[in-house]
Amino acid sequence: MHDVIIIGAGPAGLSAARWCDELGLDTLLLEQAEQVGGQLHKIYNPIPNYLGLDAENGQQLLDRFNDSVQASEFDQWTGVSIESIDLRAKKILLHSGEQLQSIAIIIATGVRRRELGIEGEKEFAGKGVIESGARDKADLSGQDVCVIGGGDAAAENALSLAEVCPTVTIVHRGRKLRARREFTEQLTTNHCITVFPESVVTRILGSDRVEAVEILRKEGLKPFQLAVRSVLIRIGVEPNSDLFREQLTADEKGYISISAEQETSVPFVFAIGDVSNPTAPTISSAVGAGATAAKVIASRLNARTVSKYGRS
Numbered sequence: 218m219h220d221v222i223i224i225g226a227g228p229a230g231l232s233a234a235r236w237c238d239e240l241g242l243d244t245l246l247l248e249q250a251e252q253v254g255g256q257l258h259k260i261y262n263p264i265p266n267y268l269g270l271d272a273e274n275g276q277q278l279l280d281r282f283n284d285s286v287q288a289s290e291f292d293q294w295t296g297v298s299i300e301s302i303d304l305r306a307k308k309i310l311l312h313s314g315e316q317l318q319s320i321a322i323i324i325a326t327g328v329r330r331r332e333l334g335i336e337g338e339k340e341f342a343g344k345g346v347i348e349s350g351a352r353d354k355a356d357l358s359g360q361d362v363c364v365i366g367g368g369d370a371a372a373e374n375a376l377s378l379a380e381v382c383p384t385v386t387i388v389h390r391g392r393k394l395r396a397r398r399e400f401t402e403q404l405t406t407n408h409c410i411t412v413f414p415e416s417v418v419t420r421i422l423g424s425d426r427v428e429a430v431e432i433l434r435k436e437g438l439k440p441f442q443l444a445v446r447s448v449l450i451r452i453g454v455e456p457n458s459d460l461f462r463e464q465l466t467a468d469e470k471g472y473i474s475i476s477a478e479q480e481t482s483v484p485f486v487f488a489i490g491d492v493s494n495p496t497a498p499t500i501s502s503a504v505g506a507g508a509t510a511a512k513v514i515a516s517r518l519n520a521r522t523v524s525k526y527g528r529s
């Protein structure tokens with residue numbers, strides 16, 4: 218029996234674990250990946266907006282996070298697969314057969330990139346369907362590229378790739394780009410970038426690697442093919458809440474509903490970070506939410522109120 222089990226070891230889960238430990242709670246942190254860090258592993262650009270640390274990329278910030286938790290005494294299990302969970306009873310069954318129980322559960326499972334679900338998307342992963350514009354920019358030099366999506370991530374990547382690619386074509390569903398004005402203004406004046414609004418990519422085509430995308434501009438019209446060597450898909454994210462959805466309240470997209478104390482509709486089950494934050498998902502808010510949940514749990518359990526480090 219643990220005081221707290223935290224599911225997910227991104228910035229939110231790591232922060233919660235650090236705080237729970239400091240507040241004297243017996244804490245177990247479960248992570249499905251082999252390494253902790255969550256989305257930090259996917260950030261290849263500088264992170265100038267996490268106060269106090271001007272990290273060059275996600276890995277550098279993660280190194281600092283790991284330094285911070287090194288002295289903590291919480292248990293940390295990686296490569297863990299949860300078979301089932303009973304949120305009311307606070308019981309977790311792992312794929313390995315192991316049963317876990319706690320007084321409180323913190324869900325910190327973050328988000329995953331949305332997939333298009335079209336032909337060629339999976340087949341050409343790593344063979345022209347790229348993971349990150351920032352990481353792969355040098356390799357894409359001289360290539361014609363298609364960016365799918367109309368938000369900040371799509372626009373920012375398109376602008377960055379246009380510095381090295383002869384043509385960048387943005388294909389997006391909406392009538393207008395959703396990206397912030399700072400990006401859209403630059404897009405309209407960049408001669409390398411073409412935007413196809415109200416359009417969808419229906420197939421990614423090629424033999425050994427990506428050679429073209431098939432674009433449908435309007436229902437009823439014939440799709441046409443555009444020759445490209447690489448495709449970047451940035452159509453948003455979805456919360457990793459499938460495991461819990463039937464047991465608690467969530468919005469229509471699956472983001473877990475929480476109170477100001479980060480508590481879900483199930484008493485003593487908390488949700489922190491991107492999985493419960495559709496409006497402003499950031500590292501800062503994830504880390505802050507971790508602290509809030511830990512403090513609320515500690516005060517409710519009336520645990521050892523004086524922390525190991527002297528603060529109350």
Ligand SMILES: Cc1cc2nc3c(=O)[nH]c(=O)nc-3n(C[C@H](O)[C@H](O)[C@H](O)COP(=O)(O)OP(=O)(O)OC[C@H]3O[C@@H](n4cnc5c(N)ncnc54)[C@H](O)[C@@H]3O)c2cc1C
Pocket residue numbers: 224225226227228229230247248249250253254255256257259260261263264265266267297299325326327328457460489490491492498499500501503
């Ligand atoms: C390219 C990119 C650039 C970004 N740039 C910035 C930036 O400049 N500034 C900023 O503030 N934010 C930035 N972000 C967003 C930031 O990374 C996220 O807001 C932050 O990582 C959210 O932390 P989290 O802990 O809530 O979730 P995540 O980082 O998503 O971590 C969730 C963790 O939970 C694990 N998990 C999921 N399901 C399970 C399960 N069933 N069992 C066990 N573990 C599970 C996942 O494997 C993952 O490790 C960026 C994100 C990306 C992708």
